[in-house]
Amino acid sequence: MSGAAIALDAMGADHAPKPEVEGAIRAAKDLGIRVILVGREEVLRRELALHPGWESLPIEIHHASEFITMEDSAAKAVRSKRDSSMRVASRLVREGIAQGFVSAGNTGAVMATAKMVQGVVPGVERPALGGAFPTLKNPVVMLDVGANVDCTPRMLAQFAVMGEIYSRVILHCENPRVGLLSIGEEEHKGNELTRAAMVLLKTLPINFIGNIEGSDMYAGKADVIVCDGFIGNVALKVSEGLAEMIRHMLRESFEASVTRKIGYILSRSGFADFRKRVDYSEYGGAPLLGVQGVCIICHGRSNANAIRNAIRVAAEFSTGNINLQMEHGLRSCSNEKVPQPI
Amino acid sequence: MSGAAIALDAMGADHAPKPEVEGAIRAAKDLGIRVILVGREEVLRRELALHPGWESLPIEIHHASEFITMEDSAAKAVRSKRDSSMRVASRLVREGIAQGFVSAGNTGAVMATAKMVQGVVPGVERPALGGAFPTLKNPVVMLDVGANVDCTPRMLAQFAVMGEIYSRVILHCENPRVGLLSIGEEEHKGNELTRAAMVLLKTLPINFIGNIEGSDMYAGKADVIVCDGFIGNVALKVSEGLAEMIRHMLRESFEASVTRKIGYILSRSGFADFRKRVDYSEYGGAPLLGVQGVCIICHGRSNANAIRNAIRVAAEFSTGNINLQMEHGLRSCSNEKVPQPI
Numbered sequence: 016m017s018g019a020a021i022a023l024d025a026m027g028a029d030h031a032p033k034p035e036v037e038g039a040i041r042a043a044k045d046l047g048i049r050v051i052l053v054g055r056e057e058v059l060r061r062e063l064a065l066h067p068g069w070e071s072l073p074i075e076i077h078h079a080s081e082f083i084t085m086e087d088s089a090a091k092a093v094r095s096k097r098d099s100s101m102r103v104a105s106r107l108v109r110e111g112i113a114q115g116f117v118s119a120g121n122t123g124a125v126m127a128t129a130k131m132v133q134g135v136v137p138g139v140e141r142p143a144l145g146g147a148f149p150t151l152k153n154p155v156v157m158l159d160v161g162a163n164v165d166c167t168p169r170m171l172a173q174f175a176v177m178g179e180i181y182s183r184v185i186l187h188c189e190n191p192r193v194g195l196l197s198i199g200e201e202e203h204k205g206n207e208l209t210r211a212a213m214v215l216l217k218t219l220p221i222n223f224i225g226n227i228e229g230s231d232m233y234a235g236k237a238d239v240i241v242c243d244g245f246i247g248n249v250a251l252k253v254s255e256g257l258a259e260m261i262r263h264m265l266r267e268s269f270e271a272s273v274t275r276k277i278g279y280i281l282s283r284s285g286f287a288d289f290r291k292r293v294d295y296s297e298y299g300g301a302p303l304l305g306v307q308g309v310c311i312i313c314h315g316r317s318n319a320n321a322i323r324n325a326i327r328v329a330a331e332f333s334t335g336n337i338n339l340q341m342e343h344g345l346r347s348c349s350n351e352k353v354p355q356p357i
Numbered sequence: 358m359s360g361a362a363i364a365l366d367a368m369g370a371d372h373a374p375k376p377e378v379e380g381a382i383r384a385a386k387d388l389g390i391r392v393i394l395v396g397r398e399e400v401l402r403r404e405l406a407l408h409p410g411w412e413s414l415p416i417e418i419h420h421a422s423e424f425i426t427m428e429d430s431a432a433k434a435v436r437s438k439r440d441s442s443m444r445v446a447s448r449l450v451r452e453g454i455a456q457g458f459v460s461a462g463n464t465g466a467v468m469a470t471a472k473m474v475q476g477v478v479p480g481v482e483r484p485a486l487g488g489a490f491p492t493l494k495n496p497v498v499m500l501d502v503g504a505n506v507d508c509t510p511r512m513l514a515q516f517a518v519m520g521e522i523y524s525r526v527i528l529h530c531e532n533p534r535v536g537l538l539s540i541g542e543e544e545h546k547g548n549e550l551t552r553a554a555m556v557l558l559k560t561l562p563i564n565f566i567g568n569i570e571g572s573d574m575y576a577g578k579a580d581v582i583v584c585d586g587f588i589g590n591v592a593l594k595v596s597e598g599l600a601e602m603i604r605h606m607l608r609e610s611f612e613a614s615v616t617r618k619i620g621y622i623l624s625r626s627g628f629a630d631f632r633k634r635v636d637y638s639e640y641g642g643a644p645l646l647g648v649q650g651v652c653i654i655c656h657g658r659s660n661a662n663a664i665r666n667a668i669r670v671a672a673e674f675s676t677g678n679i680n681l682q683m684e685h686g687l688r689s690c691s692n693e694k695v696p697q698p699i
Binding site: 150151161164165196197198205206207209228229230231232233234243244245246248249250251252253254255256257258259260261263264272274275277278279280281283284 | 492493503506507538539540547548549551570571572573574575576585586587588590591592593594595596597598599600601602603605606614616617619620621622623625626
């Protein structure tokens with residue numbers, strides 16, 4: 016993995032630093048990625064001691080005395096707590112000591128920190144959070160999933176360009192089909208924002224396939240799905256909630272009789288298979304696209320596997336020259352007529 | 358069922374008039390509801406002939422020479438085709454011959470027809486489509502799920518009042534908890550629209566529980582979920598798409614080995630149970646809240662069970678005095694400060 020070092024905020028996850036330390040060890044051991052664990056040194060040493068032999072892995076510790084909690088505001092994260100593990104990890108990227116920053120901490124705080132400390136790629140109006148998820152076919156990336164709740168058509172056009180590049184370089188999709196999330200396939204269907212964005216998206220040098228509906232999201236009809244951060248966030252969280260409900264109801268139905276229970280036991284490797292296919296932790300966190308360097312944001316509930324994969328994605332991202340491609344790609348939409356924000 | 362007659366557009370569903378005729382027969386037979394089938398008389402008689410003994414049921418035929426297709430625009434539906442089954446069925450309600458109108462036709466056309474022909478309840482700015490769906494606890498109603506793609510905060514406040522009454526009267530929820538769909542529980546989380554709506558919703562004489570997140574939708578945290586029609590439509594369609602993907606992946610996983618297949622056979626009554634719990638057809642279509650009389654819109658893919666249940670809901674709705682309650686309830690938010698649409 017060409018020597019990229021990833022700075023990992025080791026104090027971010029709900030159960031930090033356990034998943035971070037274990038995830039770092041797996042990334043270093045399985046993938047040979049250099050990981051800089053950022054956080055309270057004594058805490059990290061204690062956790063690392065549970066993994067004998069870690070000293071031979073490419074893992075370093077970088078001390079930071081503070082950390083951001085889930086309750087801290089994003090403003091607080093960037094203005095005070097200047098020695099937080101989050102901020103220090105981001106700074107390591109700015110200073111070129113690390114090539115990517117990964118955190119499972121407070122999402123708002125991570126975004127604000129990365130934007131301020133690492134800065135924004137030239138031409139990017141607003142960085143966007145990209146969520147990757149499984150479909151019947153290939154993995155799909157949706158953006159924005161929560162960084163920008165009120166978007167302009169121009170911002171959606173930028174998201175399309177950034178998502179297309181991410182899909183090509185990181186998800187290895189050859190000619191990504193970019194769809195605009197709307198409520199009908201026909202061009203005129205949608206709200207004011209999507210109808211205005213449609214006009215812009217059609218002018219871009221990407222494989223734009225028009226509107227796609229919510230029901231197409233998991234059918235693999237598009238490789239990149241563009242939407243504002245409010246709707247993207249709702250769409251992903253609704254999915255989480257529904258998957259949880261289905262799991263729960265299936266369990267209840269199988270526990271209702273002995274025969275069903277036996278059936279469940281016989282078929283449970285099927286369930287395990289299924290779970291693996293829809294397991295969010297395989298997807299390794301959400302990239303904050305459009306910031307300088309690399310920033311990957313993980314779910315607060317991340318397990319070690321999710322952290323490992325986020326480190327992998329950060330390393331791939333850092334060697335992919337994506338930001339330069341984005342800078343170049345965004346020039347192609349910078350001369351378009353800019354509709355007024357609604 | 359107190360003699361309410363329901364006018365059923367018998368030419369609307371994808372496989373019309375089959376599900377409509379069978380659904381009407383079930384509603385008449387099981388529930389004693391009077392159904393007026395509206396459509397081409399000869400077509401309907403031919404379909405009815407497949408159900409011997411139908412003449413003894415409270416089913417009538419009302420001839421209409423035309424019908425609206427899925428390709429017709431809403432404008433066309435209301436301006437031309439004046440003898441369409443959709444329009445004639447709606448007119449029967451306006452004329453007091455029927456008390457409710459049910460259609461599985463082109464949703465945009467049904468909404469436009471009902472608004473124009475039946476009219477709007479005094480005080481209602483814009484009728485809203487209410488989608489009912491299952492959760493781990495009680496069924497929930499979400500509105501708007503597609504009638505209004507660009508909403509003002511005031512419209513959301515009206516949806517809250519209409520949804521609350523629907524939940525109480527039709528879903529028999531005692532003190533419905535009304536939530537605003539947003540991207541975080543805290544009051545300040547959301548976009549411009551939801552933040553402005555929050556201010557209004559807090560002043561209403563309803564059990565408003567604040568913001569709820571997409572992940573709470575299926576957890577039964579609220580009985581009524583308020584959102585604009587764009588986001589509501591996306592949320593429901595994303596759910597449809599995800600449920601479909603999960604079904605597909607489970608099937609694949611169970612077919613991968615003989616043991617798993619045997620397990621599946623033993624446990625399939627569990628799956629049947631589960632399917633019944635999440636079956637949309639149990640929920641009987643989406644009411645268009647805020648139109649005079651009653652209008653229930655079904656999915657184009659509706660089966661006979663869905664039509665039967667939509668007829669049931671229409672009959673309950675028509676005897677529940679809901680519109681009068683809405684008119685009264687909406688007065689409570691008519692004196693509020695009206696924020697500008699964003």
